[in-house]
Structure formats: C-alpha cells, structure tokens
Amino acid sequence: MKKKPKNIFVEGAIPPEKLATSVANHQDRTNIGAHSIFLGQVRADEIDGKVVEAIEFSAYEEMANETYAAIREEVFEKFDLTCAHVYHSLGTIPVGQLCFYVFTSSQRRKQAMAATEYFVEEIKKRVPIFGKELFEGEGHQWKVNS
Amino acid sequence: MKKKPKNIFVEGAIPPEKLATSVANHQDRTNIGAHSIFLGQVRADEIDGKVVEAIEFSAYEEMANETYAAIREEVFEKFDLTCAHVYHSLGTIPVGQLCFYVFTSSQRRKQAMAATEYFVEEIKKRVPIFGKELFEGEGHQWKVNS
Amino acid sequence: MVRITMYYFGLIAEKAGVATEQLELLQGADVESVHQALQERYPSLQSDSYQVSVNRKICTNGPVSEGDEVAILPPFAGG
Amino acid sequence: MVRITMYYFGLIAEKAGVATEQLELLQGADVESVHQALQERYPSLQSDSYQVSVNRKICTNGPVSEGDEVAILPPFAGG
Numbered sequence: 001m002k003k004k005p006k007n008i009f010v011e012g013a014i015p016p017e018k019l020a021t022s023v024a025n026h027q028d029r030t031n032i033g034a035h036s037i038f039l040g041q042v043r044a045d046e047i048d049g050k051v052v053e054a055i056e057f058s059a060y061e062e063m064a065n066e067t068y069a070a071i072r073e074e075v076f077e078k079f080d081l082t083c084a085h086v087y088h089s090l091g092t093i094p095v096g097q098l099c100f101y102v103f104t105s106s107q108r109r110k111q112a113m114a115a116t117e118y119f120v121e122e123i124k125k126r127v128p129i130f131g132k133e134l135f136e137g138e139g140h141q142w143k144v145n146s
Numbered sequence: 147m148k149k150k151p152k153n154i155f156v157e158g159a160i161p162p163e164k165l166a167t168s169v170a171n172h173q174d175r176t177n178i179g180a181h182s183i184f185l186g187q188v189r190a191d192e193i194d195g196k197v198v199e200a201i202e203f204s205a206y207e208e209m210a211n212e213t214y215a216a217i218r219e220e221v222f223e224k225f226d227l228t229c230a231h232v233y234h235s236l237g238t239i240p241v242g243q244l245c246f247y248v249f250t251s252s253q254r255r256k257q258a259m260a261a262t263e264y265f266v267e268e269i270k271k272r273v274p275i276f277g278k279e280l281f282e283g284e285g286h287q288w289k290v291n292s
Numbered sequence: 293m294v295r296i297t298m299y300y301f302g303l304i305a306e307k308a309g310v311a312t313e314q315l316e317l318l319q320g321a322d323v324e325s326v327h328q329a330l331q332e333r334y335p336s337l338q339s340d341s342y343q344v345s346v347n348r349k350i351c352t353n354g355p356v357s358e359g360d361e362v363a364i365l366p367p368f369a370g371g
Numbered sequence: 372m373v374r375i376t377m378y379y380f381g382l383i384a385e386k387a388g389v390a391t392e393q394l395e396l397l398q399g400a401d402v403e404s405v406h407q408a409l410q411e412r413y414p415s416l417q418s419d420s421y422q423v424s425v426n427r428k429i430c431t432n433g434p435v436s437e438g439d440e441v442a443i444l445p446p447f448a449g450g
Contacts, residue, residue, distance in 0.1 A: 016169035023162035023185065027242040030190035037183035039169065040371050043253065044176035059370070060301055060363055063348035088370055096173040100371045107189065109266060109450070117259055120371060128345070128363075129370030130302030142303040143369035186450050205449070206380055206442055209427035234449055246450045255371070266450060274424070274442075275449030276381030288382040289448035 005069035008086050009061060013097035014039075022085060022103050032082050032105045036112035038120050040100030042093050050135040054094045055143060060128040064088075071122045079115040081106050086119060088129060151215035154232050155207060159243035160185075168231060168249050178228050178251045182258035184266050186246030188239050196281040200240045201289060206274040210234075217268045225261040227252050232265060234275060294321045296356055298330075299363040304342055308334050321356045330364065342366050373400045375435055377409075378442040386415050400435045409443060421445050 019037065026032055045052045068086065075084060082105045089099040102119045106112040124145045131143035165183065172178055191198045214232065221230060228251045235245040248265045252258040270291045277289035294317045300308045317325050323344050331338055343350050345363045356362060373396045379387045396404050402423050410417055422429050424442045435441060 016166040016173070019165040019169060019183075020162040023165060023244070027162070027187070030241045032187050032242075033189040035183075035185040035187065037165075037181075037185070038255065038259065039181040039183070040255070041173070041178050041181065041251075043179040055369075057370075058301065060299065060345070060348075060365065063345060063363065064370075066348050095176045096178075098169070105187075109184070109186070113184065113259075113263055113266070120255060120259070124368065124371040127368065127370050128301065128365050129368055130366060131369035132302070142306075142366060144367040145369050145371065201448075203449075204380065206378065206424070206427075206444065209424060209442065210449075212427050270447065270450040273447065273449050274380065274444050275447055276445060277448035278381070288385075288445060290446040291448050291450065 005065040006072075007061075007065055008068050008088050009059060009064070009090050010087050011089075012091050013089055013093045013099065014087055014101045016098070018087075018101065026083070026105055029082060029105070031107055033107050034109035034112045035103065035105045036109075036116040038100070038102040038116050039098050041098055042095045044095040045133070047133070047135075047141060050137070050139060052095060052133045053136045054092050054134045055099065056092045056132040056134060057088070057090050057099060058130050058132075059088070059090060064127045064129060067127050068123065071119065071126065074122070075115050075118055078118065079106070080108065080111045081115050084115065084119070086123070088123075088127075092134070151211040152218075153207075153211055154214050154234050155205060155210070155236050156233050157235075158237050159235055159239045159245065160233055160247045162244070164233075164247065172229070172251055175228060175251070177253055179253050180255035180258040181249065181251045182255075182262040184246070184248040184262050185244050187244055188241045190241040191279070193279070193281075193287060196283070196285060198241060198279045199282045200238050200280045201245065202238045202278040202280060203234070203236050203245060204276050204278075205234070205236060210273045210275060213273050214269065217265065217272065220268070221261050221264055224264065225252070226254065226257045227261050230261065230265070232269070234269075238280070293317070294319060294356060294358050296326075296358075296360045296362050299361065301363065302366040302369075303340060304337065304364045304366050307336050307340070317356065323351050323353050323356060326356060326362055340366065372396070373398060373435060373437050375405075375437075375439045375441050378440065380442065381445040381448075382419060383416065383421055383443045383445050386419070387413050396435065402430050402432050402435060405435060405441055419445065
C-alpha cells in the first residue's frame with residue numbers, strides 16, 4: 001500500500017515564529033551540525049506601472065504533494081541529511097509575507113546547503129503551484145517562474 | 147578615516163528566536179523575494195571514544211571583524227543583495243546550541259543562496275576564530291575546520 | 293466513449309470558467325485528443341502554454357483511459 | 372631593537388601559557404625572525420601548524436617594525 005504523502009501546504013502566510021520553532025525542535029538532535037533555510041517572500045514587483053500587493057496561491061494539491069514526495073526521496077538519496085521540512089502557502093499572501101519555507105539539517109554544512117538549493121529549484125520547476133499576482137487598485141497577472 | 151567594522155560576535159549561544167526577529171524585521175522591505183539562512187549547531191562528535199559536550203569559542207576579535215568586513219564587501223560586489231547579517235558566538239556553547247548565523251536577503255533566490263554559501267565558506271577559511279572542543283568528563287581538543 | 297475528469301488551474305481555470313468537468317472522448321483517445329478537445333471547447337486557450345497531466349503525472353503523449361484524472365496546468369509559480 | 376606585541380590564540384596560547392607579551396627582535400626583523408624567536412622561546416610549538424599575522428593581516432614574509440601587533444594563529448575553527 002502506498003503511504004499518503006506529506007502535505008506541504010499551509011493556509012495563509014508562514015509566520016516568522018515558525019523558524020524559531022523549527023530550529024528549537026532540532027536542538028536535541030546532537031548529530032546535527034548545520035541547518036540551511038530558504039524563505040520565499042512576496043515581492044512588490046512593478047509590472048507596466050502597476051504594483052503587486054499580494055499573490056493568491058493555488059495548487060493541484062494531490063499532484064503537488066505526490067511530486068514533492070518524489071523530490072524528497074531524491075534529496076535523501078543525493079544528500080546526507082538528518083531531516084527536511086518544506087511548507088508552501090495557499091491563499092492570498094500580502095507583500096512582505098513568507099510563502100515558501102525550506103528547512104534542512106545535516107551533520108555537514110555542504111550537504112544541507114546543497115539539499116536546500118535542490119529542494120528550491122525542483123519545487124519551483126516541478127510542483128504544480130499557481131500564483132495570481134494581485135495589483136494595487138485592480139487587475140491581476142498570472143505569475144510564471146523564471 | 148576608516149569606519150569601525152561591524153562586530154559579528156555575541157557572547158553565548160544564538161537563541162532560535164533571533165531568526166524570527168531577523169525575518170520579521172525584513173518584512174517591510176518589499177523588494178526582497180528571498181532569504182537564505184545558514185546556522186551552525188554544535189555537534190556531539192565522538193573522537194577516540196570521547197564525546198564533545200561543548201565548544202569554547204575564542205577569537206582574535208579585531209582581526210576577525212576586519213576580515214569579516216572585507217568578506218562582506220566582496221559579497222556585496224559579487225552578489226545582488228538587499229542586506230546581510232552575520233553572528234558568531236564566543237564563550238562555551240553546549241551541543242545542540244547555535245554558534246553561527248548567516249542571514250542574507252535578495253530580490254532573487256539564487257543571489258541570496260550563493261551569497262550565504264560564500265559567507266559561510268570564506269568566514270570558516272579566513273576569520274580567526276578558535277574552538278576548544280570540551281569532552282564529557284574531562285579533556286579537550288582544538289577544533290580544526292575541514 | 294472514454295469518460296475522463298478534467299481539472300483546470302490558474303489562468304486556464306479562469307479562461308474555462310470552471311475548475312473541473314467531465315469530458316467524453318472517442319475510444320482510443322490520447323493526450324493529443326485532449327489537446328484537440330480543449331482547443332475546440334475553449335478557443336481562447338490557443339495562445340497559452342500549458343502542460344497536461346494524466347493521473348497526476350505530466351504526459352506529453354500516450355493513451356487516456358476511462359476514469360482518468362486529467363489536468364491542464366499553466367506555468368508553475370511556486371516558491 | 373624592534374619591540375613588538377605578540378598575541379597568542381587557542382592551542383598556541385595554551386602552550387605558551389600567556390595570551391600576549393612584548394618581544395624584542397633585532398633591527399631588520401621580519402616574519403622569519405618571529406618564527407625563530409617563537410620556536411626558541413616555546414620549543415613545544417615546533418610540531419604545530421600556525422599562521423602569523425602582522426597588524427591583523429596574514430603574512431608569510433616581509434618586515435616587522437617597532438610597535439607592530441603580531442599574532443600567532445592556530446588553525447581556524449569558526450562556523
């Protein structure tokens with residue numbers, strides 16, 4: 001039987017306090033020597049004179065979580081990690097708020113940093129998440145990852 | 147006149163709450179799209195049957211801060227960063243506690259991740275910080291970066 | 293006939309005006325038939341780039357069978 | 372005579388038993404003279420690897436002048 005994949009999605013922005021909690025939760029793992037963290041923050045991009053004030057994220061959640069599970073397996077094969085945690089927001093996230101959180105821990109720094117980078121790049125490329133950039137005033141545009 | 151370099155040193159371990167504060171302090175900078183964070187945590191390494199229970203850090207502080215200032219200048223030349231913050235502990239840091247904290251922010255994720263990695267590698271290589279690994283029971287050994 | 297469930301996301305859902313619907317394709321349908329049915333149903337999608345997933349895997353070709361979960365995915369924007 | 376201030380760190384300070392001291396070197400002293408003076412004063416350092424900084428810059432050679440701040444730095448362990 002296939003086990004249900006982890007759910008990476010959280011409703012709304014990721015609070016900064018989440019970082020403190022994640023780190024504190026790993027301080028009894030005394031084989032960890034390094035944590036590497038990536039955070040995505042919603043940017044007030046200006047596009048044709050209009051300014052983004054929020055991104056509304058949606059996802060094909062079942063496929064997203066299955067794809068994430070595959071990426072996670074690749075990461076644990078490629079890198080010597082102690083643990084890894086990934087969260088992505090759904091719903092409307094205002095500029096300045098966090099929408100993406102990757103946290104990896106390892107004995108060795110290079111493994112953690114490389115794993116975080118792999119997670120970030122592969123998730124952006126392969127996980128079906130969609131972003132509607134809402135402009136100040138009115139109007140929107142669909143975000144495309146570069 | 148040369149301006150006094152920033153002081154990267156803090157007495158004692160870096161509390162996990164520091165991360166939440168750093169991130170929260172950057173949420174009004176709406177041109178930021180990515181934060182990259184590295185944390186060093188003291189590991190309970192076993193060496194010839196003895197287990198490390200803490201590292202006592204010391205530094206040639208004036209040279210360390212001057213060297214850090216030079217590395218920081220290189221980073222801002224090489225990478226397109228919005229800001230960067232670096233802290234290193236002095237004193238006795240027990241296993242599981244944080245002793246090193248690098249935080250960079252940028253519009254673009256790749257710039258932030260590359261900058262954090264550069265900081266970590268160059269600081270380990272060039273900044274005169276010394277670590278006395280204290281074993282459980284008694285005895286010690288001087289740590290050497292690999 | 294092959295009955296499949298279509299799921300639309302982002303820009304595609306916006307243009308289609310629905311998030312999900314049932315489609316009936318002819319026997320022997322494949323990913324190419326999905327493209328054709330879609331363009332016919334929603335001509336405004338012609339200029340858009342999207343990928344097709346069948347049962348949650350990206351597919352550029354291959355058969356589509358009764359009961360399949362087929363999604364039309366505009367460019368990803370996670371992170 | 373050239374009077375310099377020596378600073379010792381980590382293992383070196385432990386072996387020297389002091390953190391700082393004044394040394395007097397002969398006129399024309401250079402980094403090599405620092406090494407020699409050090410080995411003579413603390414023979415147990417012979418087997419240790421260290422770098423020398425003059426006025427907070429790593430130096431493998433070059434002159435040492437009156438009033439210089441010279442440090443003996445064992446391997447770094449930051450991070």
